[in-house]
Structure formats: C-alpha cells, structure tokens
Amino acid sequence: MLILRNMIYSKQKHFNEFLNSIEGINLNTLSTRLREMEKNQLIERRIFHEIPVRIEYTLTEKGKDLxxxxxxxxxxxxxxxxxxxxxxxxxxxxxxxxxxxxxx
Structure with a gap:
C-alpha cells in the first residue's frame, strides 16, 4: 500500500525513491512487492536502455482503479x-x- 500511495501522491517511480521513503523496508522486500504488483498488473515496469539503465514503475489502469x-x-x-x-x-x-x- 505504501508503494502505491507514494506512486499516487508523491509521484515516485524509481526503486531508490521507494527505498528511501518507506521506513524499514529492505531491498528484498521492496523487490518482492514490486514484482507482485507487476504480476498482478497493478504497476508496469518500464526499462529505458540508457547508460546507466533507468527503470520506472507506473500505475496501470487497474492500479489507478485503486x-x-x-x-x-x-x-x-x-x-x-x-x-x-x-x-x-x-x-x-x-x-x-x-x-x-x-x-x-
């Protein structure tokens, strides 16, 4: 829920933004939660082939329904x-x- 809240109200979209803003969350937990939300089609993971590679998470229509x-x-x-x-x-x-x- 905190990840979704931060995506909606703080416009966060990067892994490190979530990691730094959600108190007490560790790398593995955050990675697992993001994968679960992607698997359930609540968020979309977009990879930008730049140097360094940039990854952004955005809400899907299903996620916006929340x-x-x-x-x-x-x-x-x-x-x-x-x-x-x-x-x-x-x-x-x-x-x-x-x-x-x-x-x-």
Missing part, C-alpha cells in the same frame, strides 16, 4: 486514528491527498 480505495483508507485513518498521521510530512488529509475527505 486510487479511490486508498483515498477512502486515508479518510478512515484521519477520522478514526489521527495519531497515525501526527508524525507524517502532511498535516491533513487534504494536504496528503490533494482533496477534502468530505468530497469522497
């Missing part, structure tokens, strides 16, 4: 467990998701 669900989970968390967000960079759902939870 956006409302992730937004609802954020709204639920803000309503029922605000302490979850007290140490995050975003201080409100609107800051985090770019819209008011009442609009969901």
């Amino acid at each position: 956006i409302p669900i992730i937004e609802q989970m954020g709204a639920f968390s803000m309503k029922h467990a605000p302490e979850i967000f007290k140490n995050s960079k975003a201080s409100s759902f609107q800051e985090l998701c770019g819209r008011d939870p009442a609009s969901l």
Whole structure:
C-alpha cells in the first residue's frame, strides 16, 4: 500500500525513491512487492536502455482503479486514528491527498 500511495501522491517511480521513503523496508522486500504488483498488473515496469539503465514503475489502469480505495483508507485513518498521521510530512488529509475527505 505504501508503494502505491507514494506512486499516487508523491509521484515516485524509481526503486531508490521507494527505498528511501518507506521506513524499514529492505531491498528484498521492496523487490518482492514490486514484482507482485507487476504480476498482478497493478504497476508496469518500464526499462529505458540508457547508460546507466533507468527503470520506472507506473500505475496501470487497474492500479489507478485503486486510487479511490486508498483515498477512502486515508479518510478512515484521519477520522478514526489521527495519531497515525501526527508524525507524517502532511498535516491533513487534504494536504496528503490533494482533496477534502468530505468530497469522497
């Protein structure tokens, strides 16, 4: 979920961006999660044949269908467990998701 959240709201698309932004995740776990999401057609892995080789991950249409669900989970968390967000960079759902939870 954190990988998808970061792809959606932080526009992250590179392995190292995910690795540096998800606290406590290790290389093997991140690699496994990305492969699972690719296998389940939630994300697409694009290889750019440059020097050095560049790899980007993007949401598929199926992955984009999860956006409302992730937004609802954020709204639920803000309503029922605000302490979850007290140490995050975003201080409100609107800051985090770019819209008011009442609009969901």
